[in-house]
Amino acid sequence: MSRSCSILGAPIQTGASQPGCLMGPASLRTAGLGKTLADLGWSVRDLGDLSIAPQQAMSHTNAAIHDLAETRAWIEVLASAAFDAARDHDFPIFMGGDHSMAAGTVAGLARHAAGQGRPLFILWLDAHPDLHTLATTESGNLHGTPVAYFTGEPGFETYPPLSHAVDPRNICMMGIRSVDPAEHELILRSGIEVHDMRAIDETGVLPPLRAFLERVRAANGMLHLSFDVDFLDPDIAPAVGTTVPGGATFREAHLIMETLCDSGLVTSLDLVELNPFLDERGRTAKLMCDLTASLFGRRVLDRMTRSY
Ligand SMILES: NC(=[NH2+])NCCC[C@H](N)C(=O)O
Ligand SMILES: [Mn+2]
């Protein structure tokens, strides 16, 4: 029997500074995400898009924060939907939407993993660590906050209560190249494993990735991959509002996805920050689909025919 995956859209853009991520799920569907996975032998269920009710404005002592009520509502809806999707499917995919949605998906997945008696690990592919609290964010863009929230940092009283926090030592970040001072301080004290672009230039992506996967395997963990488009170099992935030069190459990104596929350890995926308004003839959406295909088993050569 083929393994089942679900795709669920979260057209949220209130966590970002500029509009457009709202169209992310439609763009990924247009690029053929569902058919791509079905062609690889997966049984694919499209669960449609989530939505939130209109919200009353919420204020915060940090006046920079915008759209708090909407983002809070999205996180609540997503946490519940992610829990259900993980219960009902072998491999749920969450299509964003800006990265604030990971506060919801990871919260729901952490609750599901706890019910299975397994720890949840997170591989965070991003130019940014998204480690602000509501007190430290200066931009007020809440897509900069999900990791601080789901690791149980204080200062999130206005977000939905978190039922199960993720242990910071179970998080591996790769591709990091833009860190604010408050985030830097939190990285140093939290124990999150962070591989910045300098580290990747020095060792390549495989040694740190394999070491992390060994830790996941040894702990019988579930592994969630949260993939921010800005992990990739802007030359190959222009459709994101927070481009940072010097990102992962096409080949590094595919190698990561193929290695993750070989490991068989990944159990869920966020595809976030795609802003189709900034895309060039759909090339970023197409690349995100192709990278997902590598994660789901697409190969250039069958391993059996490969000679070492
Ligand atoms: N998910 C993202 N693209 N986050 C970018 C965050 C950038 C910056 N650290 C901020 O807080 O505004
Ligand atoms: Mn991000």
Ligand SMILES: [Mn+2]
């Ligand atoms: Mn980012």
